[in-house]
Amino acid sequence: MAEVSLHKLNKKFDTTHVVKDVDLQIRDKEFMVFVGPSGCGKTTTLRMIAGLEAITTGEIRIGNTVVNEVPPMDRDIAMVFQNYALYPHMSVASNMAFGLKMRKFEKNEIEQRIKRAATILGIEGLLNRKPRQLSGGQRQRVALGRAIVRDPAVFLFDEPLSNLDAKLRVQMRVELKKLHERLAVTSVYVTHDQVEAMTLGDRVVVMKDGVVQQVGEPLELYNTPANRFVAGFIGSPAMNFADVTVSENGGHPVAEAPGLRIVLPDAVAARARAKLGRKATLGIRPEDIHLAGAADSAGHCFEASVEVVEQLGSEILLDTRVGAATVVASVDPMVKVRPHDKLRLALNPSRLHLFDAETEAAI
Amino acid sequence: MIEGALWRRWTFSYLPLILFVIVLLFPFYWMIITTFRPDGELYRPWNAANNMPFWTNKPTLEHITYLFEETNFARWMFNTMFIAAVSTLISLFCGVLAGYALARLNFPWAGSLGTLIFVTYLVPQTLLFIPLAEIIRDFRLGDTPWSLILTYPTFLIPFCTWLMMGYFKAIPKELEECARIDGASRWKAMVYIIIPVAVPGILSAGIIAFTLSWNEFIYALVFLSSPDQKTVAVGVTSELIRGDVFFWGSLMAGALLGSIPVAVVYSFFVEHYVSGLTGSVKG
Numbered sequence: 001m002a003e004v005s006l007h008k009l010n011k012k013f014d015t016t017h018v019v020k021d022v023d024l025q026i027r028d029k030e031f032m033v034f035v036g037p038s039g040c041g042k043t044t045t046l047r048m049i050a051g052l053e054a055i056t057t058g059e060i061r062i063g064n065t066v067v068n069e070v071p072p073m074d075r076d077i078a079m080v081f082q083n084y085a086l087y088p089h090m091s092v093a094s095n096m097a098f099g100l101k102m103r104k105f106e107k108n109e110i111e112q113r114i115k116r117a118a119t120i121l122g123i124e125g126l127l128n129r130k131p132r133q134l135s136g137g138q139r140q141r142v143a144l145g146r147a148i149v150r151d152p153a154v155f156l157f158d159e160p161l162s163n164l165d166a167k168l169r170v171q172m173r174v175e176l177k178k179l180h181e182r183l184a185v186t187s188v189y190v191t192h193d194q195v196e197a198m199t200l201g202d203r204v205v206v207m208k209d210g211v212v213q214q215v216g217e218p219l220e221l222y223n224t225p226a227n228r229f230v231a232g233f234i235g236s237p238a239m240n241f242a243d244v245t246v247s248e249n250g251g252h253p254v255a256e257a258p259g260l261r262i263v264l265p266d267a268v269a270a271r272a273r274a275k276l277g278r279k280a281t282l283g284i285r286p287e288d289i290h291l292a293g294a295a296d297s298a299g300h301c302f303e304a305s306v307e308v309v310e311q312l313g314s315e316i317l318l319d320t321r322v323g324a325a326t327v328v329a330s331v332d333p334m335v336k337v338r339p340h341d342k343l344r345l346a347l348n349p350s351r352l353h354l355f356d357a358e359t360e361a362a363i
Numbered sequence: 364m365i366e367g368a369l370w371r372r373w374t375f376s377y378l379p380l381i382l383f384v385i386v387l388l389f390p391f392y393w394m395i396i397t398t399f400r401p402d403g404e405l406y407r408p409w410n411a412a413n414n415m416p417f418w419t420n421k422p423t424l425e426h427i428t429y430l431f432e433e434t435n436f437a438r439w440m441f442n443t444m445f446i447a448a449v450s451t452l453i454s455l456f457c458g459v460l461a462g463y464a465l466a467r468l469n470f471p472w473a474g475s476l477g478t479l480i481f482v483t484y485l486v487p488q489t490l491l492f493i494p495l496a497e498i499i500r501d502f503r504l505g506d507t508p509w510s511l512i513l514t515y516p517t518f519l520i521p522f523c524t525w526l527m528m529g530y531f532k533a534i535p536k537e538l539e540e541c542a543r544i545d546g547a548s549r550w551k552a553m554v555y556i557i558i559p560v561a562v563p564g565i566l567s568a569g570i571i572a573f574t575l576s577w578n579e580f581i582y583a584l585v586f587l588s589s590p591d592q593k594t595v596a597v598g599v600t601s602e603l604i605r606g607d608v609f610f611w612g613s614l615m616a617g618a619l620l621g622s623i624p625v626a627v628v629y630s631f632f633v634e635h636y637v638s639g640l641t642g643s644v645k646g
Contacts, residue, residue: 073544081541083537087560089560102545102551146541
């Protein structure tokens, strides 16, 4: 069991700076997810933790040891790769035994561990097969089994579910979560899928262009994103953004854009006052918009014309046009709406986000 | 397969194929028929009334017996086999290691070194044998099998290296990374994981290298002189063509028997060979 800490971690490939000053404490037994668009440096960071990529500057500690110069085999880690990386010429059992054989474990011990891991993963019947005789999901399990038998201090996952079809991915996601609860081993998981990040992570690191944007628990990222990028990346469908100007009206700061005039709630009012007359970005999630009713104050309502209606069964997504901006709203499935309808929508003021137009940081 | 009318299939598919097969197999047929024809038929003028160049009614084994009783043919076969096998093993060993290094170790100049090795493969043997002859003489290896065992790798190693380099590059890097996380050193990862996965590639390289050294002519002609040291290719042509007399029957018998081992090797490994050239790693 171990903590992993990254200190001022940097990675450069020739002239490209792919990981910039990453500082991070991964706690013992924590499931930490790195998420971000492709090329954001998350996989490179993971590979540096694994020891597969040299560190340009900075320090990585696993437990109390600085591992910068420690080869992968001595870091007490196990890694699951995106393409599973099963040894094609070995049976499932030999695949799982390989790491233990390399570490000179007793034959009995190896057999016991394989048996235990196979039972946990439900692959007892596959032990004599070759990888090419397995389905994608089974291969994934074997790859997991190979990591489990080693009983390492840290698990590393590099997009392990992205080669599976959508249904299997959801199923394996749940199993991974259960597995982590059962084994309670520090895990670092890289994905580009924010749903995976939200559902699996104890905490999530959002990265972009090699820089950590925000570290926090899933709901923390969802409720209080640190900047516009995190706000737009976390949550599905994505948050709506509108370019607004902050002004004051009747003692209250308001955000204005063509077709939109929103009175800012007290929570952001104080900070918004400092930005009077300046450009800002208003953010509101589709699920925080509803059809306006009697209870909604005029300062939180706006007119919208419906362009597309997406029926999802549990909700309806309305793609609407408000002035120059496109706003997606998630409304009750019982509502009857058709394209080209004019609607009056209201937003939940306490769920409103405001970002600086230049720095994109939350105000 | 070309779809469509019958004439179209015949013109663009069957006829060219049939022609190709005839052109390809005719020399073999000629070799076989000549081997079994008696001398009386072989040296009959082409315009003789009873000339029948493509068939014989009196097949004979006299040329084959002649080959084994009057020449050192068995000895030549052994020499060729020994030289081809040893030089192939040496070249495979070096080629696999060099190919792995060029494909996987990111040392400076790896790319240029790979190209350089390929360029050495392009130097024609007809030029290279002159300096090599000097070296062979200085090391007093002339007229021994070692003169060939040590010179064949000059073209076999670059060839094996290039073939293996391509094959190693096609093997997913993650396999090796996973092995190294699993506790294997780079050497062990290569021995236990990469090389077993690369077996089809190694077999293909081996078969081609074996064939190349089996069929090699110039070096064998230059470096070997005594009759009992010769290889099949040189022995047959130098001992069965005396002056301007061609012993066609025995010549063809020698060629036929000489090509059998290669054919056996090919057919034995053909499945691995094909998957090696197409570079498929399933898993």
